[in-house]
Amino acid sequence: MSVDQEKAGPRRQARGERRIAQLLEAAANVFCTTGYTASSTNAIAREAGVSPGTLYQFFPNKEAIAIELGDRLIHQMRETTGEALAAVDPSTPLEEAIGTLVDRFTAFSCQHPVFFALMHGPDIPGRLTEEHDALHAHLLGQVEALVAAFLPGAPAADVTRTAHLCLGLYKAGLELVLSHEGAERDAYVRELKNVLIRYLEPLLTEYRDRATADLTTTRTP
Amino acid sequence: MSVDQEKAGPRRQARGERRIAQLLEAAANVFCTTGYTASSTNAIAREAGVSPGTLYQFFPNKEAIAIELGDRLIHQMRETTGEALAAVDPSTPLEEAIGTLVDRFTAFSCQHPVFFALMHGPDIPGRLTEEHDALHAHLLGQVEALVAAFLPGAPAADVTRTAHLCLGLYKAGLELVLSHEGAERDAYVRELKNVLIRYLEPLLTEYRDRATADLTTTRTP
DNA sequence: TCAGAATGCGAGTGACCGCTCGCGTTTGTC
DNA sequence: GACAAACGCGAGCGGTCACTCGCATTCTGA
Numbered sequence: 001m002s003v004d005q006e007k008a009g010p011r012r013q014a015r016g017e018r019r020i021a022q023l024l025e026a027a028a029n030v031f032c033t034t035g036y037t038a039s040s041t042n043a044i045a046r047e048a049g050v051s052p053g054t055l056y057q058f059f060p061n062k063e064a065i066a067i068e069l070g071d072r073l074i075h076q077m078r079e080t081t082g083e084a085l086a087a088v089d090p091s092t093p094l095e096e097a098i099g100t101l102v103d104r105f106t107a108f109s110c111q112h113p114v115f116f117a118l119m120h121g122p123d124i125p126g127r128l129t130e131e132h133d134a135l136h137a138h139l140l141g142q143v144e145a146l147v148a149a150f151l152p153g154a155p156a157a158d159v160t161r162t163a164h165l166c167l168g169l170y171k172a173g174l175e176l177v178l179s180h181e182g183a184e185r186d187a188y189v190r191e192l193k194n195v196l197i198r199y200l201e202p203l204l205t206e207y208r209d210r211a212t213a214d215l216t217t218t219r220t221p
Numbered sequence: 222m223s224v225d226q227e228k229a230g231p232r233r234q235a236r237g238e239r240r241i242a243q244l245l246e247a248a249a250n251v252f253c254t255t256g257y258t259a260s261s262t263n264a265i266a267r268e269a270g271v272s273p274g275t276l277y278q279f280f281p282n283k284e285a286i287a288i289e290l291g292d293r294l295i296h297q298m299r300e301t302t303g304e305a306l307a308a309v310d311p312s313t314p315l316e317e318a319i320g321t322l323v324d325r326f327t328a329f330s331c332q333h334p335v336f337f338a339l340m341h342g343p344d345i346p347g348r349l350t351e352e353h354d355a356l357h358a359h360l361l362g363q364v365e366a367l368v369a370a371f372l373p374g375a376p377a378a379d380v381t382r383t384a385h386l387c388l389g390l391y392k393a394g395l396e397l398v399l400s401h402e403g404a405e406r407d408a409y410v411r412e413l414k415n416v417l418i419r420y421l422e423p424l425l426t427e428y429r430d431r432a433t434a435d436l437t438t439t440r441t442p
Numbered sequence: 443t444c445a446g447a448a449t450g451c452g453a454g455t456g457a458c459c460g461c462t463c464g465c466g467t468t469t470g471t472c
Numbered sequence: 473g474a475c476a477a478a479c480g481c482g483a484g485c486g487g488t489c490a491c492t493c494g495c496a497t498t499c500t501g502a
Contacts, residue, residue, distance in 0.1 A: 165416065
């Protein structure tokens with residue numbers, strides 16, 4: 001069996017790898033400002049300073065560019081979220097947990113504005129939608145696990161709903177964060193944390209009380 | 222000066238008005254499922270059961286269809302929000318106020334799914350973006366006024382930020398609401414209300430306390 | 443009744459866009 | 473230095489889509 005061979009295809013020279021990176025960066029810029037569908041491959045090639053033919057030397061079609069770009073972003077996103085979520089457990093105070101998660105997630109999105117543009121357009125190609133759905137499901141699962149850990153004994157449906165809401169609220173907040181800069185951006189980050197904390201805090205105490213009540217009734221029947 | 226003439230153009234027969242309504246309904250369906258850019262005028266004509274030529278008898282171009290549809294929806298939206306917001310004043314308990322507003326707004330969006338599709342796609346034509354921005358600004362102003370009334374003495378920047386957040390959170394919640402049905406949809410509506418109430422409640426008491434404190438210090442210097 | 447306007451049709455036109463192809467240039471290998 | 477493979481080019485092909493045009497049909501008003 002052959003080793004060291006990522007995928008089928010021509011063996012790349014260093015020059016080729018550089019071109020690919022260059023094309024992906026150009027694509028990121030164009031997608032970012034124009035959106036996927038409205039971006040033309042010719043425009044991407046022009047932005048990268050190469051001819052359309054050269055672009056198709058490295059990507060079989062337009063979709064493949066978005067796929068490759070999306071794959072790399074998703075991979076980085078998974079790493080970021082994995083690290084961030086691993087640093088949190090139910091013993092962490094809610095405020096601190098939310099603070100850490102929101103800070104790390106927003107940092108990633110601020111560094112990679114394409115991610116938001118590519119993933120939330122309604123016109124993204126099929127393969128990428130699937131990958132994004134997979135990422136979303138993955139993220140949802142992680143958040144669900146965290147929510148379940150914070151709210152022991154909560155029904156599965158409630159946990160799922162809460163996780164959906166957390167992600168949705170985060171996304172809404174992120175949009176506001178990204179559309180502001182400097183001090184105002186920081187203010188929105190703070191408010192986003194407040195939203196999540198204030199939404200989750202009552203659930204926390206509710207389930208803690210319920211657990212205590214259960215304990216009490218069990219002990220003193 | 223001539224009266225009774227809405228715009229320049231040929232005088233319409235009743236048949237023409239019917240065709241226009243029919244074409245707009247068809248456009249709503251097509252836009253809803255395909256999005257604006259990906260929708261072809263031929264597809265809209267086909268959906269309406271007429272020829273492309275007939276479509277262009279009533280609309281000068283593709284954008285005009287979206288504009289007209291958007292105009293009508295925005296008009297209805299303005300009416301709905303106007304009524305809903307007029308029914309609320311600072312003497313209303315927060316919970317009741319939020320409940321009323323969320324119920325009326327979500328009802329509108331559930332009845333007109335095109336609205337969300339047309340207004341939140343990244344590929345909508347320029348004129349419509351402007352109109353949507355105008356609507357958003359209008360809505361923001363109304364929400365700001367309400368927030369300012371609920372939080373007397375709050376700095377303008379805070380009021381604006383809070384209003385932005387309320388609208389953003391609502392939009393996020395709406396997306397979740399629209400993507401579910403029946404009991405689960407109702408559950409999301411409830412949670413959306415909770416999010417807003419829990420986010421705003423502390424602000425309310427904070428500014429009430431601050432106002433009381435100001436009053437006290439002024440009276441007993 | 444009848445002229446003129448409004449409505450209706452659908453093949454066709456021009457522009458754009460994703461993508462190809464033939465051919466020249468650079469790079470790695472022996 | 474010689475050969476092959478990877479790289480690079482850009483005019484151009486095929487297809488799609490917004491939109492048009494010439495002509496037929498239906499309606500309105502006098």
